Amino acid sequence: MIRKLLRPPRSPRRRLVAGLALLVVLSAGAGAWLLLRDDSPAAAASTTATVATQTLQQTVSASGTVAAARTDALGFDASGTVTHVYVEPGDAVRKGQRLAAIDDDVLQAELSAARSALSAARTARSEHVSDGASDEQLAADDAAVLAAESSLAQAEDAAGGAVLRATAKGTVTDVGIAVGDTVGGSSSPSGGGASDGSSADSATITVVSSGRFVVDATVASDDVSKLKKGLQATVTVSGVSEPVYGTVTEVGLVAEADANGAAVFPVTVTVTDRRDDLFGGTSADLSIVVSSRPDVLTVDSRAIRTDGEQTYVEKVTDAATGAATRTDVELGETSGLVTEVVSGLAAGDVVVVPGFTGPTGGGGGNGGGVDQRMREFPGGGVPPAGGVPPAGFGGAQ
Secondary structure (H helix, E strand, O other): OOOOOOOOOOOOOHHHHHHHHHHHHHHHHHHHHHHOOOOOOEEEOOEEEEEEEEEEEEEEEEEEEEEEEEEEOOOOOOEEEEEEOOOOOOOOOOOEEEEEOOOOHHHHHHHHHHHHHHHHHHHHHHHHHHHHOOOHHHHHHHHHHHHHHHHHHHHHHHHHHOOEEOOOOEEEEOOOOOOOEEEEHHHHHHHEEEOOOOOOOHOOOEEEOOOOOEEEEEEEEOOOHHHHOOOEEEEEOOOOOOOOEEEEEEEOOOOOOOOOOOEEEEEEEEEEOOOOOOOOOEEEEHHHHHHHEEEEEEEEEEHHHEEEOOEEEEEEEOOOOOEEEEEEOOEEEEEEOEEEEEEEEOOOEEEEHHHHHEEOOOOOOOOOHHHHHHHHHHOOOOOOOOHHHOOHHHHOO
């Protein structure tokens, strides 16, 4: 009788060893494929640019802060007690509008006395002339009249100073005077009211101009020599989409230190037009035009290449096929993304702008290229059986 031999079932341990062996074979195949795959850089398609004439500008950059073009801290020249304050912060005022007033009883009395003194001096002189007085007496009378006239002018100014008026159209930003304060000349307010009388500067009403602004900026020490009054500037103001233009009105000669300790020079640019969308304290960047040349032949700077000391471009000779030939050029100034062409090209010429070329990674690169290639395998990162990719995949043959 023939006995049928039965093979005992494989143990789980043997199955595990077989699975690990298969995994090692697959991993080795995948690694070999990744290392041998073509690692040539990925290049973007080239484009073209046309040589043309344009205005070539050289600029200096600066940064600063928007401020009102005019700020007036107005106070009383005459002495007295404040009886009225007609404005408060935020009020819009016109030139000549009254802001505050002081008690003018004493000032009016002094004005009346000055008028009487002048009248008396003139009367005395007239009488002396009629009486045939000596030349010395008439000279003294003339001096007395002049003194009386001067006193009257001062009294009139003082009486007029009893009312504080705005010197320009603008907006009230601070009121440091209150009813009941005693003011006079450079003295600070005292007495009751909102003012604390802590300093002479507090005895004022501050008015800033409306619609007129400047930019207080700084420029690097290397650029200050290029600046002068009258240069045009383009201002980019934070939060403002409309273009802002201005003119350099002041260039400082004394250096100051910026936040990093570097030497910078102050520059003031006055905004050209009235603006209702600007506010004091807003940050701004300036581009100041230091030179401008019209009708300059320019080429896209990205098209320029070098071979040793020679500069050249690839000029398109056949638009249909894209054929191009090397053309040596002489260049001048660079402004932004364009460069001046001195010789070698003409307006209308078309040049090649090379596309960007970058590495794709691979065996000699970083792990990013390997990760990308693993994602290219069909089946979510697992290479085909035997570790060999399909024909034509990833450059394999």
